[in-house]
Amino acid sequence: MQNYDYIITGSGASGLMLAYRMAKDSFFDNASILIIDKEKKTSNDRTWCFWENGEGEWDELLHKSWDKILFESNIYKNTIPLQSYAYKMLRSGVFYDKLWNFIETKNNISFIKANVTSILDTAEGVFVETSICQYRAVKLLNSVDFDQKYTRQEEYPVLLQHFTGWFVETKKNYFDDSVATFMDFTVDQKRNTRFMYVLPISPNKALFEYTLFSKEVLTKDEYEGELLKYLATKSITEYTITEIEQGVIPMTSYKFWEQNSKNILHIGTVGGWTKASTGYTFKNTSKKTIQLIAFLKAENNFTHFRKKTRFWWYDLLLIDVLSSYNHLGSKLFSTLFKRNSLKNVFRFLDEETSFIEDLRIMLSMPPLRFIIALFKRVLNY
Numbered sequence: 001m002q003n004y005d006y007i008i009t010g011s012g013a014s015g016l017m018l019a020y021r022m023a024k025d026s027f028f029d030n031a032s033i034l035i036i037d038k039e040k041k042t043s044n045d046r047t048w049c050f051w052e053n054g055e056g057e058w059d060e061l062l063h064k065s066w067d068k069i070l071f072e073s074n075i076y077k078n079t080i081p082l083q084s085y086a087y088k089m090l091r092s093g094v095f096y097d098k099l100w101n102f103i104e105t106k107n108n109i110s111f112i113k114a115n116v117t118s119i120l121d122t123a124e125g126v127f128v129e130t131s132i133c134q135y136r137a138v139k140l141l142n143s144v145d146f147d148q149k150y151t152r153q154e155e156y157p158v159l160l161q162h163f164t165g166w167f168v169e170t171k172k173n174y175f176d177d178s179v180a181t182f183m184d185f186t187v188d189q190k191r192n193t194r195f196m197y198v199l200p201i202s203p204n205k206a207l208f209e210y211t212l213f214s215k216e217v218l219t220k221d222e223y224e225g226e227l228l229k230y231l232a233t234k235s236i237t238e239y240t241i242t243e244i245e246q247g248v249i250p251m252t253s254y255k256f257w258e259q260n261s262k263n264i265l266h267i268g269t270v271g272g273w274t275k276a277s278t279g280y281t282f283k284n285t286s287k288k289t290i291q292l293i294a295f296l297k298a299e300n301n302f303t304h305f306r307k308k309t310r311f312w313w314y315d316l317l318l319i320d321v322l323s324s325y326n327h328l329g330s331k332l333f334s335t336l337f338k339r340n341s342l343k344n345v346f347r348f349l350d351e352e353t354s355f356i357e358d359l360r361i362m363l364s365m366p367p368l369r370f371i372i373a374l375f376k377r378v379l380n381y
Helices: 013-024 092-103 220-233 282-296 310-324 326-339 342-349 355-363 367-380
Strands: 002-009 033-037 047-053 064-066 068-072 077-081 085-091 109-113 116-122 125-130 134-142 158-170 179-184 193-202 205-214 239-252 264-266
Touching: 002 013, 002 125, 013 033, 013 092, 013 109, 013 282, 033 134, 047 092, 047 282, 064 193, 068 326, 077 326, 085 092, 085 342, 116 134, 158 220, 158 310, 193 220, 193 326, 205 220, 205 239, 205 326, 310 326, 310 355, 310 367, 326 342, 342 355
Parallel strands: 002 033, 002 134, 033 109, 068 179, 134 264
Antiparallel strands: 047 085, 064 085, 068 077, 116 125, 125 134, 158 205, 158 239, 179 193, 193 205
């Protein structure tokens, strides 16, 4: 059996970013580190987008950025300058290349191609069972979802952010590539929270993504039918679909951190690093991996890594409301963007606002459903 100081299971955004930060920090130079995944990712299998204030760590890798966003619904429409912020797009291929290229310069970090089948924390160490053999680690950082426990409980509702996206190339120049359509709720809501997300990359290239926050995914034909309909309403008839993206992201305030043990820490989506109220994960992962590096240098017990904050409660109430009244999503998000400055909305979603600022934002929202959700939570807590 091979022994390691750290094993990282999964080499997606969270696992690879963590390994990259460990590789950059001399504190880990003498530690043996193993990354295990069923494949070594190199292709554009993901598109990550996020807003950011000023320059950022990943700017040199950006595929595109925008300094204005469009929000549109039947009750509110506005093209909003981002001022000091930018909305940024990162394709996964260049991200994988940069991080792997640096990681591979470190002799103390190795990669094994294998399926991870189980993990177990014991007094003798953490045992990782794979399709090849068994490994043992002092500490395990896991991003593999073995059992999706959050789907088999009822205390915390689970919505899905699910989507199909088409990268489209047109013969004519249709797009203003200085404006990203953040949310277009003018599509038929069908008693759900549904919107179109449009990221123009150039005057004749754009990503069109049909997105829902709901409990059930759609059929392939349903996603594609809505994309076809939307393109037709924009008078875009001559185009080529160059790439297709699909995804399903859990939106829940389930306490993922309760699955951590002294020596096993769940990271990424399985660690609860997805922002429950938005489904955004990449920026949160960037922040969390920085925090985790500092934690690894100072602490020994992974059960101490996570703290429940007031923002967890805010996300919980929103998911409670959208779970019970999914058709209200368009109204809720329209009110949020209409009654608050974009800077304050971004800071609130980034969990950077003060409690007074939080109150101002919450008081701008339709109160009844949130009061009912809060009352139910207090009674059941």
